[in-house]
Every structure is written in structure tokens, then in C-alpha cells.
Amino acid sequence: MYKFLLCWRYLRTRWIALASIVSVTLGVSAMIVVNSVMSGFVSEMHNRLHGILSDVVLESRNLNGFPYAERHMEKIRQVAGDRIDAMTPTVTVPAMLAWDTGSQVVSRPVQLIGIDPSTQGDVSAFCDYLQHPENRVHPSFDLRGGGYDVHDHQAGPESPERSQMADAGWPERERWARELAFQRSLEKPKKTPEPQPKDDIPNPFAAAPAEETAHVFDPGKEQYDGVVLGIATVTFPDPNSKDGRLRFLLLPGNDVKLSTINASQRDPKFVTSNFTIVDFYESKMSEYDSQMVFVPLRKLQEMRGMIDPEKNTAYVNSIQIKLRPGVDGAKVRDDLAKAFPSSTYVVSTWQDKQGPLLAAVNMEITILNILLFFIIAVAGFGILAIFLMIVVEKTRDIGILKSLGASRSGVMSIFLGYGLSLGLVGSGAGLVIGLLFVRYINEIADWVGEVTGRPLFDPNIYYFYRIPTIIDPWTIAWIVLGALGIAVLSSVLPALRAATLHPVKALRYE
């Protein structure tokens, strides 16, 4: 009992000791904040990575892919049917995105992905990242009449408005078609008359205009095949706005050209086709949003000549597989890798695909934790020093306690208990500060941004409007236990010293 009483009295009367645990407090709160933010960030990143990548992917090593996607899917079902939720075939090729701004042609390298809109949503969170509410439920490559999100639906209504998106869809297309028609009407007089060939050699292109007349494409009423662009391919953050407002160069309803290489084995050729933007894809992973372009699988296969009429099949170059919940992706990957010859096929999980990135982030977290834990360890030395001081100061009291019959272990536990209670106070304060900090981290970041005039968390870079945080009770428990452990460990030496003091010498100590 006297141990608790004395611990409590020492705790209340010795402010210098409380000073030594400020660094425990700081260390604990810093670790809580860092771990919460990092795990929020990692989980957000996992979601986004996983949002576009299906659980397991079977890819061909050949860009031109393999035929008989259906039979491959059957084979996959034979190997791991009970663990598979859904599958969809895709074609992924590098391509060039281009559009005419009126004054120049803008072009960009992209990753062109042919998808089956009806099944793509089954294997990944593709649909969730689209901008039209209908497309998020039933994705379609047909242009919508309007009603695209004006606010980023993932960030909520507090995110900056995307006012340009209000007119997206057919209204934009009609406006654009009228503008085009007006420009054509200005250009027409110059174009006519078409210079006739002077000799009698028949013009090999002469037949072409005749065919065109059969069906004149009316951009105001018709669309080309739909394309879903990664949002960052045709937008950029407005440099004049502080809140990460986007400037749209193109909108759903506008046309773009996509060029890629055909699948011919002998003489690869450049093939180009017109597409109409039907939606934007926004995963908030800038790597994906600035590269991914989705078109209908069939159209891409046609464009690249991947359809084999003789064999009556089309080529695909990967099959995306979604697993049932709780299934170990690595196990399925290994099973599939055995079933498909590795010279032709690669099977990988989504973690494999993003392995280096995930590993780098985990490494960062580990190193931060180690560094921050050093803060607490340093605090341990502070406690050690101050405790040794207190033991010297309390030498006579220790002698008194021993003369009253206090045992060595009793005297020792006074100081161990003192260390523990200091640790409890320190890490308790750290816990409260850390949790409050995490709770109000966005407000704090905004405030710091205002004061310093430099936004701490620039949405232009991170694509998040709010700092994501996840508080893991186990992590916090470990942090607090670690801090307590250090506080107790560093009081062991002073406590031992106190316990081994000779009672007579201690009583005579002046």
C-alpha cells in the first residue's frame, strides 16, 4: 500500500519527472498520428490499386494474346472453379490518344484496354470510378443524355464543383456539332472545287466519296464507339485555384482518335479509329487516371485485327479473375501457374503487380516507426537520469522505509511503480493528443496551410481532398505498451539501486 501512496505522492510533487515524460507523450502521439495516416493512406492505395486490378490476372506474354478466351476461362474454372467469383477477358495494348483542339492536334500515350462492359464491373471496382451515376450501376459505352456528376462523388459535396460537367453528354455533343458545322460552312467555299486529275488515269480513291454519300455521319445525332478516358488524360488541375479544381479539355460527348498497332504478325501497321468520350474514369491513382483508356473489347479486337474469322474466335491478351471473399490469391495464382505453360502465360495477383510500390510504402512505415520509437527510447534515458536523481534525493526515505521493515522488493516496486505510472501518464497524454490530432487532422492541415501559405496536403498531387486516416486499436495498444515498457525498463536501474541501499548508510545520508 505504501508503494502506491508514495508513487502517487512522488508523481504529484515531482514536476521534473513529469518533464521527462513529455518526450514519451510526444513519441506516442507522433506514432499514433503517423500510423493512422499511413494506414489510412495504404488502405486507400490498396483500394485504388485493387479497384482497377482484379484479384488474379492471367496474361499472355504475347501482346497479341491468345484465342479462345472462353476455353481458357473453362480451364481456369476447372482448376479453381470453387474459388472464383467472376472472370472477364480483356485486351491491353499501348496506344496513342489524340484530339483536335482546332488549332493543333494534341496527342498522348495511353494504355488502351478493351473491356466487356457487362462483366468488367464484376471483377473490379471499375464502375465505381465512373462519373455518371447510371454508368456506375450499368456501365455502357453509349453516350448519356446528361446528368454527369458535377461534384466528385467519391469526395462528396464539399469537393470543388466541376461546373463544366453539367453540360456533358448529348448536350455537349450537339453544341460541339453545331460549332463544327459552322466551321465547315466557313471552310466550304475554299475547298471547292476539287482539282480534277489532268490525265485519264482513274483515281483509285474516286470510289470512296461515292460510298460516303450512302451514309453521312451526323455528329449531332450519332456517336462513334464509346471510350472511357482516365480523367487525368484530358484534365489538369487549375493552377489558379487552390482547392484542386479541375480544368476539362474535353468532355463526354467530344470525339477523340485512338491509334494503335494492329495485331498482324508480319507487317505491323498503325491503325486509327474515332471514338466518342462517354465517361471519365477516376480512380485517384494518378498513374492509372493519366494512362488508362477503356474501349469496348469487340471494337478493339476489330481495330487490331484480332478476330480470326476462320477459327471463328477473337484474341484476348488477359483474363481478369475475381476470387470469392477470403480466398488466398497466391494459392490460386500458383495453381493456375501450374495449369498454364509459363512460356506463354503469366499469372499474377494484384499485389504482385504492385509489389514494389506496396513494399516501398511498408518500408516507409517501418522506418518511420523505428525512428519515432527512438524518441520514446530517448525519453527512457531521461527517466533513468531523473530517477537516479530522485533515488539519491530520497536516500534517507529509503532508509526509513527499510528501518520500518519494508523489503527490498517493496522499495524496488516503489520506483518501478513510479516509472510505470509516469509511463501511464505520458502515454495516456500521448494517446489523447494523438487521437485528437488524428480526429482533427484535416482541420489542422488546413490551418497550417493557411498560416504558412503553402498547402500541406495538396489535392493536386494526392487526388484526395481529405487526409485518410485509420485508427487500428492493436497498433495503438502496441505503441502504448512499448512506451510503458520503456518507462518501466528505464526505472529498473534506479529501482535496483534503491533496493540495494544499505539501510544504515541510507539513514545517515545527509
Added chain:
Amino acid sequence: MRLEPQPLPHGRGSVFSPIVNFQRPFAMSKHATTKRSEENRSPGSSATSLGTIHRTTPAKDTGPVVLSATPHRVDPPHARPDILRATGLFKSFRKGPVEVPVLRGVDLTVRQGELLAVVGQSGSGKSTLLHLLATLDVPDQGEIHFEGLRIDRLPGRRRDLLRNRRFGMIFQFYHLLPELNVLENVLAPLMIAQSVWSYVLHRRQHRRRAAEFLELVGLSHRLKHKPRELSGGEMQRTAIARALVTQPDLLLADEPTGNLDAETGREIIEVLRRLNRERNLTIVMVTHDPEIARQADRVIRLVDGRVETA
């Protein structure tokens, strides 16, 4: 001086007796006594496993603590049995390379219920002798027997128990704990004696007991004061109450008046004298003041580390 073991006085068990019982012949109130004697069996059992320095005295209710009660003393001093006996005590301290002998063969017998004064000049080894008797220190040679049990070579834990339960100590510099108030200082030995659980269970009785002892030394109006707010005499009274609260068999006083003015010193000695007379408390008192030594039943003079019979 008789060296053969003495029969233990009536009602006092051997120090090896395994049963914990704080009851003393001069226990407090009837109510508290009966209650405690029942409860002490279970909560005290944790202490039982630690050692065997406990009492077996059955609860004997002699009413509340009152100094006006009839003295217990019956036998004349010389007829009473020994409580503490030291033979051939040697102790020296090392100061650098030089060995400084302090005690050079001290023989000493303390009889039950007497007030024994040990006098001598500064450096004659009085305090060292007292520390040895209190098992705070270990003699280089010689033996100390308490109620027939050799105590100078006991393991540490059992010496702690002995100091806590059978001995009371008071010092020249009072040695109160500055963080605790008067009442808590007096409670400290009880806190040390008992586990947290049993202390908390009996805290009311303990507080009452401590308050009664403080009343006994005339400090009942100062319970909540910190030691630094007290005068020297008050601090020494607190120390006496603290030494008595576990109802020890032997009070060891190291220059109890050494730091007090003559008048206050007399008052303190008066308190000790009363305790000795009315409660049959055995007291060994070290002092250099012949005036105070005169109050004792018997005086032993230490000269150069040896006893010179007065």
C-alpha cells in the same frame, strides 16, 4: 549475565510461530479487537508465507488505549526474563585502507519491560550497537538473540518482518517521510506489514488505531499536517506513534532527544517513561545525556566499543 535461553513470557509466542495476529495485550477497543481477530486469519495469510516472525498471542481484550490504566508490571525488574541478548558483538567500519573498530566485544541483556539506557560519548558505538540490535546492520562477530531466537544472521526478508512487527524505532532526526502527513506516517508500518488488499479492507481500523496512538502522544490535532509543518517535539511524537502502531515488543530509540531543546526532550522522555510503565514496553534508549539516562531503570555505559558497567 545468564546465557541460557529463557522461557518466553506468558502470551508471547516464538518468533517462528506461523500465525499472523496483531493482537497485543494492550489492544484498542473491544469492538475493533474481536473484529480484527476474525479477519486477520485470511487477509494476513499472504504475509504468513513470507516468514514466520509473527505472534501467536490470542486476542486479549484489555479495553481501549488509555495511559491511566493500571500498570501491568508485577515482577520487580531483575526478576523479569530477557527479551534481547547480545554476546560478543564486534563491528568495524572501513575508512579507506584503515579498519576502524567501533564495537569490540559488547555483551548486553535487555529484560522484559525495562527501560535501558545506553550512554557513551560520541563515537563510542552507541548508534552502531542500536543498529545491530535492530538488525539494520550485521555484526562482524557475535550473536544477538531475540526471545531466544538468533536474529543477526536471519535472511533479509525475515529481518524486515522482525523490524516491522516486533521492533519499533525512533531516531534523533525523527526520520519521517516528508511526502506523507502525520497520520500517513504513522500508518506506514501497517501499510508495509500488510498486502494492499488486506490494508484496504482494514483501513478504517488502521486509521483508528493510528489516531489512537497519535492521541496517546498528544498529537490528535495534527493528523493532516505534513512533517515540515511540525515542531521538533511534534515530529518526535509522530515518530513514537509510528514506532508503536504495530504494537512492538521492543522500542529502540537512537538519541530521541538529541535534536530537541531540554524542555521538549524531557516531554519526550516522559512519554517514553509512561509507555514503559503503563504498557510494559521494553525500551532500549541510546543517549549521551546523563540527565536523561537517569530516568532509565538501568544504564549501560559504552566506552571505546566495550560495555563499562555503571
